[in-house]
Amino acid sequence: MLTGWNVAILGGDARQIEMIRKLSEWDATLHLVGFDQLDYGFTGANHIDMDDDEVEKFDVVILPVAGTDESGNIDSIFSNQNMVLDEKWVERTKEGCIFLTGIANGYLTKLLETSDRLLIPLLSRDDVAIYNSVPTVEGAIMMVIQNTDFTIHSSRVHVLGLGRVGMSVARAFQGLGAKVFVGVRKPAHYARVQEMGLEPFYLNRLDEVAENTDIMINTIPAPIINASVIRKMPSHTFILDLASKPGGTDFRYAEKRGIKALIAPSLPGIVAPKTAGRILANTVLQILKDQQRKEGKTK
Amino acid sequence: MLTGWNVAILGGDARQIEMIRKLSEWDATLHLVGFDQLDYGFTGANHIDMDDDEVEKFDVVILPVAGTDESGNIDSIFSNQNMVLDEKWVERTKEGCIFLTGIANGYLTKLLETSDRLLIPLLSRDDVAIYNSVPTVEGAIMMVIQNTDFTIHSSRVHVLGLGRVGMSVARAFQGLGAKVFVGVRKPAHYARVQEMGLEPFYLNRLDEVAENTDIMINTIPAPIINASVIRKMPSHTFILDLASKPGGTDFRYAEKRGIKALIAPSLPGIVAPKTAGRILANTVLQILKDQQRKEGKTK
Amino acid sequence: MLTGWNVAILGGDARQIEMIRKLSEWDATLHLVGFDQLDYGFTGANHIDMDDDEVEKFDVVILPVAGTDESGNIDSIFSNQNMVLDEKWVERTKEGCIFLTGIANGYLTKLLETSDRLLIPLLSRDDVAIYNSVPTVEGAIMMVIQNTDFTIHSSRVHVLGLGRVGMSVARAFQGLGAKVFVGVRKPAHYARVQEMGLEPFYLNRLDEVAENTDIMINTIPAPIINASVIRKMPSHTFILDLASKPGGTDFRYAEKRGIKALIAPSLPGIVAPKTAGRILANTVLQILKDQQRKEGKTK
Amino acid sequence: MLTGWNVAILGGDARQIEMIRKLSEWDATLHLVGFDQLDYGFTGANHIDMDDDEVEKFDVVILPVAGTDESGNIDSIFSNQNMVLDEKWVERTKEGCIFLTGIANGYLTKLLETSDRLLIPLLSRDDVAIYNSVPTVEGAIMMVIQNTDFTIHSSRVHVLGLGRVGMSVARAFQGLGAKVFVGVRKPAHYARVQEMGLEPFYLNRLDEVAENTDIMINTIPAPIINASVIRKMPSHTFILDLASKPGGTDFRYAEKRGIKALIAPSLPGIVAPKTAGRILANTVLQILKDQQRKEGKTK
């Protein structure tokens, strides 16, 4: 339970709805900034503006998954308000106030350092990355079905990378009856792929294996599906790039060769905002409980 | 190989493209009727009209998956021609000419009987129904992802029926990490569901189990998801009805209660026309080879 | 609940223990014949002899899984008593008394017909055969591990038959990471194997595929692994025959060629008597409840 | 290929057979020490004694999986010879000679350091540990089937640890239809277990979950299944401890409580020596190829 915690939520998207629901269930005192156009009310949640006096009570500030832009602007799909996170504002919050964001950028990192507040980027946690891999995988499946005229079942699917996302992608496509190949660079990953009942290959052979692929799904944030790989692919191949922008695909060359290739960022928030919101809410809860334990007191 | 067989393809949709490709690969002599707007040519395929003299050579006539309408009209997405299958036309084909369709209706059945030609409805074959269940499942997955804001993974998915489609649906959702429950009426199905590692329940308890569902997928062609079942569902439930029209859901009542419910017919042709076409082509090949063997001769 | 039912259990093995436990849990009035050497007592269970007066109260008689031999002798591993089921004894039971056995033979069938008592062979029910396939599969796995010096994982395992046992065998070996091939004769089975993500083949090609097998598991009660199949196998192949005696393997030829081949009957009772007993108990319960419903009364 | 490499194999067990077979296939020049009672000959393999002059040519020395004892004695199941690895012997080998063992001990480590020879303990490699987890799992399955009277299917199986062995154990028991729970201490492991479709729990709740277990399998080399955990278990629970000796179970207390508990070391060599030998051979090959590449030359 989060009884006694003053938690502010500053802007965001559909994922915030589930966070609000959960935090409110756990009895946090909620302050919503930038939710003026939200249709349904949450009993007990307090709608305020950036310059409200309540700011001084904040124990926790939850930013959107994307954090701020490099000028400190905060986006909300539920408001037209202008919200800016700057030094003055941050310092109005209670001392020891914790700032939670999905991802951090230079601006945020510097700002919170200056103001001596803790900044926790949720998406860089291992557990969050794994939980998020699940809605990412479902987004990937949807996109593959939409963009091919053959079934995933019985297709040859090449997954690049056996990281937190790659392992989940590989397992899900196996569950759908695809012939899954996983490209890795570490012997231990090679072994794990085999144990999973899939076909491992070393990435230095990628252009060779590309000759026999129907679907290639990239999770490696490095330029890996380059021209010499694309050149070898059958013309019906579909490339789906999940790696963070700019992805790992030479999209220009793919287009030239007539190979369909798409980059698909931020799938969790798109295909399953409720699940994605719940993942974040659970993580916030765990972080605050750990914090509470450390401080040896309940609020 | 189908060397020497004169095969006519009368209208259809994207699935016919793959059939043409395959039959041509197997060396059949192909006659295409209603493909005048087809973009890419198939070497060796013969474009003709319904009244062409070649009709007299036809050993096999392949109708669209939907067959004809009740007046004998044949649809083609590749042509604006008017094509009608009537007694006169049928009797111009070679004696012993075989007619293949996806599904048969009263008109077709009567017509072919009168003309003493064999009519084979491909989709009513057990094997074809099972092969087709695979693209059907992938269509179902796509629709579920598109129509929910939570992941399939960890959701409670209730599949109704353990027939040819139901078993495939159940397995695929299991492969994606859902908690799958399967509603059946036969003890042997109950046992099989359990052996598969899923949760069986008897359909006479459907309204009870409906209280704990996130996604309900129906494969039973009978009015099974009725008002008293829908009444019990959580409001976020998504109902996907795969059974042939009119489905097994009380859609009017679902709408009234604000439960999202969709019927999704003909998924294979929509989400994976190439696979669906290949399934039909392989079946045609097998039927003609059996025919050949029975007649004790090659064409 | 079975309150009011007089149920007699006549001999048997470890499976009977679990049946006694369950039936007693369901409040049946239990009469045990041939359990004099049973170590632990069951409160409320009544130990009697074949000639006890109680026989006249019996509503249900449960025979061992193997039934009787062709002279009516009943086996019990918990007794040295001589127990014989004959016409006189059967007719002492209450009119309408139901006899349950695992399997029936000529003697039993005739005897019960003469005495106008219902005989229900439990193992011939579809659901029981499927439930029993699960311990059968685990017995098969144990035997394969014991009899090979390589792992099931990554091995090529050929399963013959996609019946009630075959489907379970195929799925379990797939779950352990084997490359599973399933031999069938029906196109619908061929399609199902493929949908399951396994490799189907037609049994008329068995000698051909035998060249590439590591483990062959037979579930077909017909002479299918004959000399011409065995001749093609690699010398390290292990044949496990699950079909009822005499199995489907030419054991003599296998031995001659030095190929290890074993027949493994009655695995459920051997590897998982508790589970096997529970399966039977559940089925007995269901049968008696159906009976009760039909008769429109509770005992 | 290993053409030109002089490889000596010193003692060992059934796993060495497969290594010899493989290395000889790859054209290494093989010297066998301690295989005098080996039944079948390997063409081209050279049987010698410890004091043979050939020792000076050795590029590679392969010790048994267990290495030596703390006095340098080498075991062989194929010989009664006394074989001792000492400084004098080691220094007779070619300069730069590589020593491969399964596991290292103090004696070996010190000896090879003194003699300035590279010692590579194969089993401590991540990839080898994962490959070996597969036969380990199959051994565990065999032992569970042998030591319970119920099926793995539908049982509640608690796996402790999600390391290299734990993940494989969890997946295999899932594949057999068990309800698998995995005990972990890291949030990322918790998330991965959930993504795999299994039930995670934190190990600090182990005594609580122990109330609902049928089978508990330990992979954690720490005293984790202690008295307070065992106290809570149902009496039919079977504990299988896979962790290296002395395991993580309080065996004394388990026995006192009548809970069956077994420790099962070295399963790969016992249940699948051929696979285990092949894993080692493949790793040796990879190490020697890497070595070759580094030295920039072929032998």
Ligand SMILES: NC(=O)c1ccc[n+]([C@@H]2O[C@H](COP(=O)([O-])OP(=O)(O)OC[C@H]3O[C@@H](n4cnc5c(N)ncnc54)[C@H](OP(=O)(O)O)[C@@H]3O)[C@@H](O)[C@H]2O)c1
């Ligand atoms: N599209 C979406 O909706 C979505 C959602 C979640 C995540 N993502 C993105 O997906 C990507 C993967 O995320 P993750 O959590 O799986 O990361 P991760 O756990 O770090 O995995 C990355 C994988 O890439 C491999 N890799 C990295 N650099 C490589 C290189 N130069 N050559 C070969 N392999 C290389 C790593 O292999 P080693 O272990 O050998 O280093 C690892 O297997 C990230 O870019 C992330 O932002 C996208």
Ligand SMILES: NC(=O)c1ccc[n+]([C@@H]2O[C@H](COP(=O)([O-])OP(=O)(O)OC[C@H]3O[C@@H](n4cnc5c(N)ncnc54)[C@H](OP(=O)(O)O)[C@@H]3O)[C@@H](O)[C@H]2O)c1
């Ligand atoms: N949407 C699509 O794209 C698509 C694609 C393919 C098929 N379909 C449709 O999906 C449906 C199922 O096809 P299928 O091939 O799976 O058929 P199927 O093999 O005949 O299976 C039908 C299932 O429904 C059960 N059932 C039938 N009537 C019932 C009743 N009154 N009460 C309870 N259970 C009942 C059957 O159980 P028993 O075994 O106990 O009779 C069986 O399990 C059909 O309507 C078919 O046209 C749709």
Ligand SMILES: NC(=O)c1ccc[n+]([C@@H]2O[C@H](COP(=O)([O-])OP(=O)(O)OC[C@H]3O[C@@H](n4cnc5c(N)ncnc54)[C@H](OP(=O)(O)O)[C@@H]3O)[C@@H](O)[C@H]2O)c1
């Ligand atoms: N060892 C044990 O502990 C144990 C336990 C349980 C059962 N069993 C035995 O295992 C066997 C299989 O049992 P089940 O319940 O799976 O039976 P089932 O459901 O009848 O399956 C038998 C399979 O064999 C196929 N088949 C039968 N005759 C054939 C033939 N001449 N050629 C090709 N295929 C043929 C059937 O194919 P079609 O569908 O095409 O006819 C079917 O797939 C039985 O003998 C049973 O007694 C043994």
Ligand SMILES: NC(=O)c1ccc[n+]([C@@H]2O[C@H](COP(=O)([O-])OP(=O)(O)OC[C@H]3O[C@@H](n4cnc5c(N)ncnc54)[C@H](OP(=O)(O)O)[C@@H]3O)[C@@H](O)[C@H]2O)c1
């Ligand atoms: N019986 C056999 O035939 C056989 C075969 C192979 C291996 N083994 C043995 O099996 C054991 C596991 O091998 P492995 O390769 O899986 O090792 P591993 O990859 O290191 O995994 C060990 C696991 O134990 C956990 N762990 C370690 N200490 C812990 C503690 N104090 N409390 C809670 N968790 C703890 C680790 O969790 P963290 O990640 O949180 O540290 C990790 O998940 C070893 O003892 C190995 O020798 C036996």
